[in-house]
Amino acid sequence: xxxxxxxxxxxxxxxxxxxxxxxxxxxxxxxxxxxxxxxxxxxxxxxxxxxxxxxxxxxxxxxxxxxxxxxxxxxxxxxxxxxxxxxxxxxxxxxxxxxxxxxxxxxxxxxxxxxxxxxxxxxxxxxxx
Numbered sequence: 001x002x003x004x005x006x007x008x009x010x011x012x013x014x015x016x017x018x019x020x021x022x023x024x025x026x027x028x029x030x031x032x033x034x035x036x037x038x039x040x041x042x043x044x045x046x047x048x049x050x051x052x053x054x055x056x057x058x059x060x061x062x063x064x065x066x067x068x069x070x071x072x073x074x075x076x077x078x079x080x081x082x083x084x085x086x087x088x089x090x091x092x093x094x095x096x097x098x099x100x101x102x103x104x105x106x107x108x109x110x111x112x113x114x115x116x117x118x119x120x121x122x123x124x125x126x127x128x129x
């Protein structure tokens with residue numbers, strides 16, 4: 001009988017009382033090479049990164065952005081940037097591995113320069129060394 005009680009106690013303890021804890025918030029992605037998109041634009045405007053690096057784009061703006069490589073509309077200078085693509089509010093995506101030493105421009109495809117509305121607000125550069 002004592003063994004049965006002990007097994008019952010162990011079973012109840014292992015199932016945690018039947019409640020399902022709420023999942024915590026998703027962790028914020030970390031990458032020392034990060035562009036942040038906000039209502040005021042892209043920050044910083046330029047990053048210098050080592051060869052082989054991935055760069056993170058984090059959208060903290062209230063609207064979506066579609067980040068693509070220059071030039072517009074071909075997006076052919078640094079195709080690794082094109083993997084960032086559409087970022088809804090709160091989303092983040094990384095570029096592919098930047099393996100060729102060069103300077104890569106990028107822009108928001110939905111609001112490309114040079115327009116009066118966009119100016120240089122949604123543009124930036126990645127220097128790969």
